[in-house]
Amino acid sequence: MVSILDKMKAPYESIRIETEAAMTHEHPKVFEEIHITYFVKIPVAYEDKVKRSVELSLEKYCGVAAMLRKHCPIHQSNY
Numbered sequence: 001m002v003s004i005l006d007k008m009k010a011p012y013e014s015i016r017i018e019t020e021a022a023m024t025h026e027h028p029k030v031f032e033e034i035h036i037t038y039f040v041k042i043p044v045a046y047e048d049k050v051k052r053s054v055e056l057s058l059e060k061y062c063g064v065a066a067m068l069r070k071h072c073p074i075h076q077s078n079y
Contacts, residue, residue: 001038004053004061012050013041034068036076050078 005012016039022032036058040050054076058065065074 001053001057004056005042005049008046008049008053010042010046010049010053012046015040031068031072033072034074036074038076038078040078047078054078 001017002015005015018037018039019034020037021034023029024032038050038054042050058074058076068074
């Protein structure tokens with residue numbers, strides 16, 4: 001996400017990502033659902049670029065998200 005924002009020339013001040021996950025109760029315990037929240041300090045004029053960078057990172061560039069998405073939903077929100 002950071003490299004995507006840099007390529008878009010979007011001047012962010014800070015980026016923080018928090019994750020929460022629900023796991024099954026039976027063994028082997030695996031993720032049932034994942035929620036990712038992005039906190040980005042960026043000028044309002046560039047908010048659309050943040051949304052696009054999140055989409056690109058999750059859908060195209062992140063191998064971990066690609067593997068996990070095959071087994072459980074990944075939800076995201078931006079703040």
